[in-house]
Amino acid sequence: MGASKSKDSQCQIKLPKFYRARKDLDLTICPARIDKVHVAGLSRTTEDYVQRVASRVFRATNFQDVIVECTEAWASLNELGIYKDLRVQIDVSQGANASPNGYEVSFIGTELPRVVGAVGTEVGQNEGSMTFDLTTPNVLGRGERATLHGSYSNSKRTDLTLRISKPYLHTVLGDYKPEVAVEVFRQAAMVPISAYKTENFGMLAEFKMLFPLNWRVSHSFQYEMSFRELYALGKQSPFFISQNCGPRMASLLRHIASIDMRDNRIFPTRGAHMKCTTEYCGLGGNLSYLLGNLHAEVSFPLFAGLSAQFVGRAGVIRNIGKNQPEPPISSLFTLGGPLTLRGFQFGGVGPHCDGYAMGMHSYWATAFHLWAPLPFYSYLGRFGDNFRSHLFYNFGNCDSFSVNNLRAAAGFGVAMRIGERARIECNYCYPLNKEKNDRTQPGLQFGIGYEFI
Structure with a gap:
């Protein structure tokens, strides 16, 4: 043989x-x-x-x-x-x-053995985490799986999740890759740009599938019931944070649709990617809002190894009903930083109070990139494929979908791939337009993550 x-x-x-x-x-x-x-x-x-x-x-x-x-x-x-x-x-x-x-x-x-364990690291949105997983695969003989996942990040974000999933790949619907899952989670995070921390505890039920098959669009339908509590970080927290503190109960439906036709997730040269998230909260508890968030990007090759990329993202959140309270600051959006609007500090776009970001109810941001290999990448062999240089121009706005009071910045930089999961960017940024309360960051700016604008 x-x-x-x-x-x-x-x-x-x-x-x-x-x-x-x-x-x-x-x-x-x-x-x-x-x-x-x-x-x-x-x-x-x-x-x-x-x-x-x-x-x-x-x-x-x-x-x-x-x-x-x-x-x-x-x-x-x-x-x-x-x-x-x-x-x-x-x-x-x-x-x-x-x-x-x-x-x-x-x-x-x-x-696989009856119990599988793993300890490692994970790259998030401008943070790194230590993780552990304990899994019992194929519990009943048809792909059932129970997984205990935990993580702790350098930004003091903790996550502990127990997930039980059941795929139906062996049925007549197997080509659609259906899967049902239930999980119980406990999460805690600190948000220093707004001087608060959160603790969430709850459960989530999920059904996933691909539809239609020829487009390979992934759909995730979720129901979440959670108890969310917000705390001020300390005495330095402004008064508007104290107004948002306290426990809340959320009962919501969520739909996530995504399609990925890129030739590479980190440095795409052709193809498109889109992800749309919709939430309806108000099936119970004391939180009531409607949220939508859309991320889209398209890339196409040019010549001599150059490629162009267009990325856009927009989001909006609105409370439901006239007598319902506004969504808490932990549910609002922030804009600014190396992953969203380069040339601005994290959460540096939009209203601030005592130097802390107050969040926003809507935003949009767009970026144009011109990607190219390093001038001397051929001397680095395959290692040079992990690096790309780019010119960029990004702009956006908050609490308005108009081009009035536009924020914009331009610059150039180098990006390095970390496996097939994330990349590191080192950019030199020059803010072009800003508003009075915005916080810019001209000069060098570093960012690490898996989803950039």
């Missing part, structure tokens, strides 16, 4: 010796029929959970189709969350019932 790598470099497919010796052979002209598919290494997993995924291999009519279908089936089996490692083996069919061009496909793997 010879080894050949498929399109996914992590998928190892063992081929018959004949195909290994004829590397120049056009596999599309080689007829093939799959006689048997064997899935090995299952002890806790039920057969019906993997049967639908493995059966797609029978659609192959030539040997090129066999490799493609095996690769896709391998990826789908890994998505089931039951295997620690998995490999594919293709053999010539043998026996009295073997077809003339018949083959047998075996998926051979090792199931």
Whole structure:
């Protein structure tokens, strides 16, 4: 048996010796029929959970189709969350019932242990966190999973979540990747730009799926019931923070729709990405508001390694009913900083009181980027692919969707990729337009995160 790598470099497919010796052979002209598919290494997993995924291999009519279908089936089996490692083996069919061009496909793997633990780091929006996860995968044999997740960030944000999820990838709706989950959470965060801290405790029920399939739009429908309490950081907190302090109960529905057609999440050169979040709070408790937030970006290549990018984001929150109280400051938006409006301090755009951001009920921000590789990146080899330089011009406004009182800044900088999760930006910023209460940050500005404007 010879080894050949498929399109996914992590998928190892063992081929018959004949195909290994004829590397120049056009596999599309080689007829093939799959006689048997064997899935090995299952002890806790039920057969019906993997049967639908493995059966797609029978659609192959030539040997090129066999490799493609095996690769896709391998990826789908890994998505089931039951295997620690998995490999594919293709053999010539043998026996009295073997077809003339018949083959047998075996998926051979090792199931995940009953308990899996991990300790690591995670990059958030301009913060880093220490994390731990304790997971019991495949609890009942059909991909059920219970996960305990905890994190503590350098900004003193803590998060403890217990999540129980159940996928339905083995059903007739498996292509839509449906999943149901329930979680209990406790979160605490400090917001020094507004001199308050919050503590949230509650539960969340979620249903996720892809629809429509040809666009691969991901939908998440959530119901959340939580108890939220806001505290002043200390005596230095202004009076408007004290007015927002106290416990509240929130009962809300949330819908998140997202589509990602970019060729790369960190440094895209072509494609588009959009994410829309809608919340309706007011099904109970003493919080009542309607919130919408939209993030969109599009990138396209130019010439000589250059690419252009347009990014926009907008949000609005409104209370429901004339006699209902205004949403607390912890539910309002902030604008400014290296991740949103460069050239301004964190939360530096909009109204301030005693130097602290008061939040805003609506905002919009837009940025134009011209991305290019470093001038000497070819001397760095593949390491140079982790760096990009850019020119940018960003502008936006708060509590108004007009172009009056526009805030704007321009500059240039260098960005470095951190894996496929986040990037670091070092920019030189020059504010162009600002208002009286805004707080600018001309000169060098550093930012780290996974979603930038």
